[in-house]
Amino acid sequence: MRTELLANDAQGLDTAADLLAAGQLVAMPTETVYGLAGDARSAAAVARIYEAKGRPSFNPLIVHLPDLEPARRIADFHADALILADAFWPGALTMVLPLRPDAGVASLVTAGLDTIAIRIPAHPAARALLRRFGGPLAAPSANPSGRVSATSAAHVIAGLDGRIAAVLDAGPCEVGVESTIVGWLPDGRPALLRPGGIPAEHLEAALGRPLAHPQLDPSAPNAPGQLTSHYAPGAPVRLDAEGPEGDEIFVGFGREGDLTLSATGDLVEAAARLFDVLHQADALGRPIAFAPVPDHGLGAAINDRLRRAAAPR
Numbered sequence: 411m412r413t414e415l416l417a418n419d420a421q422g423l424d425t426a427a428d429l430l431a432a433g434q435l436v437a438m439p440t441e442t443v444y445g446l447a448g449d450a451r452s453a454a455a456v457a458r459i460y461e462a463k464g465r466p467s468f469n470p471l472i473v474h475l476p477d478l479e480p481a482r483r484i485a486d487f488h489a490d491a492l493i494l495a496d497a498f499w500p501g502a503l504t505m506v507l508p509l510r511p512d513a514g515v516a517s518l519v520t521a522g523l524d525t526i527a528i529r530i531p532a533h534p535a536a537r538a539l540l541r542r543f544g545g546p547l548a549a550p551s552a553n554p555s556g557r558v559s560a561t562s563a564a565h566v567i568a569g570l571d572g573r574i575a576a577v578l579d580a581g582p583c584e585v586g587v588e589s590t591i592v593g594w595l596p597d598g599r600p601a602l603l604r605p606g607g608i609p610a611e612h613l614e615a616a617l618g619r620p621l622a623h624p625q626l627d628p629s630a631p632n633a634p635g636q637l638t639s640h641y642a643p644g645a646p647v648r649l650d651a652e653g654p655e656g657d658e659i660f661v662g663f664g665r666e667g668d669l670t671l672s673a674t675g676d677l678v679e680a681a682a683r684l685f686d687v688l689h690q691a692d693a694l695g696r697p698i699a700f701a702p703v704p705d706h707g708l709g710a711a712i713n714d715r716l717r718r719a720a721a722p723r
């Protein structure tokens with residue numbers, strides 16, 4: 411794949427929006443860092459994001475929207491969230507909020523969680539692209555996994571050339587660090603999940619109360635690891651199964667099963683289906699056996715997730 415460098419003008423924005431509508435990936439400038447954007451409604455596009463980044467696991471992604479109104483169709487905004495939205499959006503703030511059941515976002519975006527990270531960026535090019543595209547864009551930082559975030563089109567090309575369709579070049583990012591992420595603990599307290607472009611003190615001033623720091627506070631009911639803890643099925647999970655035993659639901663890879671990750675052994679398709687298959691299998695309330703999935707490319711992330719699902723709890 412040749413990675414196209416698109417100018418930040420009407421033609422470049424149109425091309426970027428068309429590529430995204432076709433399920434391709436485009437690096438999008440935001441005021442914090444460049445994001446590796448794909449259609450959040452398309453499981454295949456989201457799977458390609460993980461593939462392009464070479465992420466060894468499925469961290470949930472931030473969904474970007476142009477305005478509050480479409481954001482409210484995807485997540486439930488409580489009073490605190492509306493205060494922060496009013497004070498800091500558009501801007502370098504991401505909020506983790508309850509996912510609406512009718513959100514229409516691929517389950518891979520949230521890694522199967524019932525919360526979703528939402529951001530309305532301020533960068534004019536990001537907003538113009540989001541408007542032209544007309545849907546939610548999932549976008550992690552546009553760097554290969556384990557490397558520093560990209561704050562210019564040249565950084566994006568250095569890391570991802572040949573792995574994505576295009577970069578929308580709007581020059582260097584003003585903020586240069588990722589957005590601040592805020593979530594809410596089960597007891598309702600707001601919590602700083604990641605420091606970033608907006609100082610925590612500004613958020614506390616707007617909310618009129620301090621932010622919990624779950625990573626520092628061992629008495630907090632929910633450490634960030636647990637906040638982002640992945641959806642785990644209630645039933646026992648067995649890996650590397652050649653076929654079902656007893657009452658098991660068999661999940662096929664490279665062949666059909668009771669449920670199927672990919673009959674043809676396509677890792678992108680398997681990643682795109684993974685969380686839906688886990689939810690479906692769980693709903694049946696029977697033990698689950700997974701056919702082996704090769705450990706290269708997206709298979710490493712799929713196997714990471716399956717090992718967590720199979721770990722004794």
Ligand code: TXA
Nearest residue numbers: 442444445469470471506525526527550551588589638
């Ligand atoms: O500035 C930014 O935030 C950039 C630009 C492109 O918007 N994006 C970014 O995305 O930094 P990423 O994927 O590199 O970081 C997203 C973080 C991850 O640490 C992830 O665990 C967390 O957001 N996250 C996403 N959804 C979550 C959820 N439902 N619950 C808790 N954490 C979540």
Ligand code: MG
Nearest residue numbers: 550551559588
């Ligand atoms: Mg990142």
